[in-house]
Amino acid sequence: MDHKLVFSSLNEACEDTIAALCAPEEDLPYGEVAERLTTCMREIQRHATALEPIVTGLTNVYHLYDFDEETPGNGYRTLVKVLLSCLLHIIHKGRYISGNVGKAFFRADHNASEMEAYLSALCQLRALLHLAQTLLNDTPCGQLCKLQDAELSRWFVQEYSSMHKACFYGRCLGFQFSPSLRPVLQTVVISMVSYGETYGKQQSGIGKAALSILTSGKYVMDPELRGAEFERITQNLDLHFWKSFWNLTESGIITGFNRIASTPVQVNLTLSLPPVPLQLPLASDPSLTTNVSPPIAHWGPGPVLMRLISFEIREGQDSEELLSFCRTDTRPISMSQLPWVQKQPLSPNLLIHIHGGGFVAQTSKSHENYLRNWSKELGVPILSIDYSLSPEAPFPRALEECFYAYCWALKNCHLLGSTAERVCLAGDSAGGNLCITVCMKALTCGVRVPDGIMAAYPATLLTTNASPSRLLTSIDPLLPLGVLSKCMNAYSGMGSEAVVPSVGGGSFSALTRDTALLLSDLTQGASNWIQSFLDPRRTIDRSRTQPLPPRDAVAINSTAASAPLNHSVHLDSLVAYPEGFQPLRSQCRSVIQISSCPILKNPFVSPLLATEQLLKGLPPVHIVAPALDALLDDSVMFAKKLRAMGQPVTLTVVEELPHGFLSLAQLSKETEEAAGACVQKIREVFQGQHLNHGLQNPLEQEETQPNAGQ
Known part of the structure; x- marks a missing residue:
């Protein structure tokens, strides 16, 4: 252009x-x-x-x-x-x-x-x-980033905290994304702000859903109100709101729809591994073995949960041995029950998947929609790991569980329908981070590493360091900096918020218990909705500790103000803007804790900070990143680092898509094509396609700093 x-x-x-x-x-x-x-x-x-x-x-x-x-x-x-x-x-x-x-x-x-x-x-x-x-x-x-520059991180966080962002979530919502995704993003944002009104109220899941539907109308009719409320939510609501909202994808209605819309599979089992030590052969000398301990961090040994998905039933997947690991809610289908189905032989390939969700939310259930499709397209069994989530289970619990599940899968691949001749690790976002760190842990323990990694928009740097793509957190409806920092802090153990039950799917008994409250809330919601049409600027009492901020942003000496503003705030900006210009400021200031915790600089938390010694020997790494992802520069920097070391790595950048596009794979042609790029990279791992070891870009050597214009 x-x-x-x-x-x-x-x-x-x-x-x-x-x-x-x-x-x-x-x-x-x-x-x-x-x-x-x-x-x-x-x-x-x-x-x-x-x-x-x-x-x-x-x-x-x-x-x-x-x-x-x-x-x-x-x-x-x-x-x-x-x-x-x-x-x-x-x-x-x-x-x-x-x-x-x-x-x-x-x-x-x-x-x-x-x-x-x-x-x-x-x-x-x-x-x-x-x-x-x-x-x-x-x-x-x-x-793209100065990793040890605390001053840049400080002004980045301050500018984000004070800048007006509501304009990007109102009438202009999603203008930067593919046109086919804008209605989806509008639905997500309206759902989020509507859910925010019911958050914290003691009622059934059905009650919350009904009230959210009633209150959503005013956010459709009034984009400015929607933007202001979304800004308030993203800057100030606690981590448990986000866990609760993201886990709505686990609800019966949504998962039921996903299963109808996605490819049917013959095997979909939830497994629970007991915490017993494993013995695996050393990668350097298979005649020797090494011990792999079960996860113990924070509360001692505990089971590790997984899900096995296979488009076709294969040998071992209906065995009594596998049955012993199945959780009570599922049982493998016996072949005697399906006499018309032909059992397939063991696959030479095995895909081990680690889901995303910011280390704090979701399970394999949320990602079933594309995993089912992958199982058919690739013709392989898929084992998806349900690791424990933060802040209840901060680092290193998730890494320990994923590594233990990986080792168990190598040892028991015959139960999963595979010989594991070729193994690929695949994950998105937080899952991409765990795929890389599991391989790093396998290297340090002498265990066989997988034959390749497919990491979709991985989080490789869990600090608040400024980079150009991270500036997008000011306009991104799916990954604002306020939310990103809460996830980082929770995974590091800095999030000390009390544990609250997640939102459930509701039941008739719960509805009976909450009938009076539900009817009251429905009445209030209907009244608020009607009043919003009569007076869209009416502020609604949400019975929360955080008030709704004024809808007007604050302009400081700005020639950009598009309407008269009667508010002013004191701000000591760390950034020298051109004379006569200041960005619009919000009165809904967020408080973001700069991630100074040493744990976030641990290479097994932020693999971008790992030494060459820890990264040397990684299998081929295939990274698929959206151009509009706030974590894009993390992917570019990590790919460059691997290439400079001579490690095999590829980077695919897809246009006009947001972070988390795999969860939207069935909603637009563009997301479907991007998911297809991920499948192609996994297929290359299984086919053993050779990757040339990258050499350092000569433009990066002894280059002087250019001037980007005044």
Whole structure:
């Protein structure tokens, strides 16, 4: 995309819109609305004038930060793409206004509100581009992050905490993503803020679902209210809210729908491994063995839970020995019960999967939808590990359980329907982190490592270090920094919040017990919904300790304010913005604890910080990362580190998709294709395709720091 052409088209669209709005008043009886739009377009032009040289400077050098010439992708590229995407939306809206102003069905106030929302977004993106320019000038060429720079981390966290973000979750929600995903993201955000209203109320799961449906209407009708409430939730609600919301994917209705929509499988068993020591052959000398202890961290030995999925029944999967490991809620299907089904021989391949969820939420059940498809496409049994979650089970409990399950699978592969001639570890997000660290632990213990790793958008650096892609946490509806930091702190053991029961699926008995409360809440929800149509700006008493923040963001000496603002706050910014410009500030300030815990710098927590000695000997690592992922730079930096060591590694960057796209695989063509890229990398592991050992990019050697423009 030619950025010069975009800026030129933007200026033309602004001039045309202003000219159309300057018609005689008797022809255009919009009065104040026309004035709002005219002011808005002039402010957009002002921002664009300041942004064009910054974008030119970034585009001149951002290729130096790619993994290689065939893999364009890093945070600098992404920020420029996001900005241009915002400008294209403004151009489209401006052309619509200039072509339809004065017509009978032209909604002047609606279009003015739309343009003002994009003006606010443009103002905040200008601030992010300025922060990216600061990073570029403060880090060596080719490096996306200064890993030991506490000062950069401090200003990054402060700017995130104080910047206004609600504009990205209202009318502008999801503008940077694939068009097919925007309705999905809107549904997720509306569901989240509606669920936030019922969070903490003592009632059945059915009651919460019903009340959430009733309260969701006002967030559809009022995008500004939705954005303000989402900002409040992402900045201030505790970790247990997120655990509760993310675990809704485990509810009976959603999992039932996923099973209907996904590929049916003949084997889907939940297993529980007793905590007994294992003996495995040494990788260096199979005639010798090594002991593998069961997980013991924090509360001593305990069972390890897993799920076995197989498209076809294979030898060993209906055996009495496997039956002894099955949990009470499932039993393997006996072949005598299915006489028409032919049992398949052992597969030479085995896929071991570790699910994502920020180390704090979800299980293999949440990821069944794509695992079922993978089992059919790859023709292999899949063992998915249900590790214990933080903050109840912080590091190293999850790693110990995943490593123990991996070793058990190698030793008992015949029960899983495989000979394990070739083994692949696959995981997404937190699961990608655990795949890498399980291999590191296998190397240190002398156990056989898998034949390859497929890590989708892995978390390889669990600190708050600033990088250009992590600036996206200010606009990302799925991975805000406030939530990301809570997950990091919980996994490190810094999250000391009390344990509360997760949200269940509800039952008739629970409904009977809560009938009176449910009816009361339904009445309140219906009343609030109706009132929201009459007065969308009405603030609702949510009976919470955290009040709803004012909907207006706060502008400090900003020429970008799109409407008069009567609030002001004191802020000692650590960032020197250009004279006359400050980003919009929020009165809903978040408190983010900078991750200074030494555990987060442990290489088995943040593999990007591991020494060459710990990483040397890893199997081929295949990383699939979305361009719009806040963790993109983590993937690029880790892939570069492995390549510089001579380790086999590939990086695939998919466009226009968010973090967590595997969970959305069946919802759009783009996510389906990205999931297909993951399957292809797993298939390459099973086929034993050779990877060339990467050499260090000569552009990274003795390069001087370029100037990204003033």
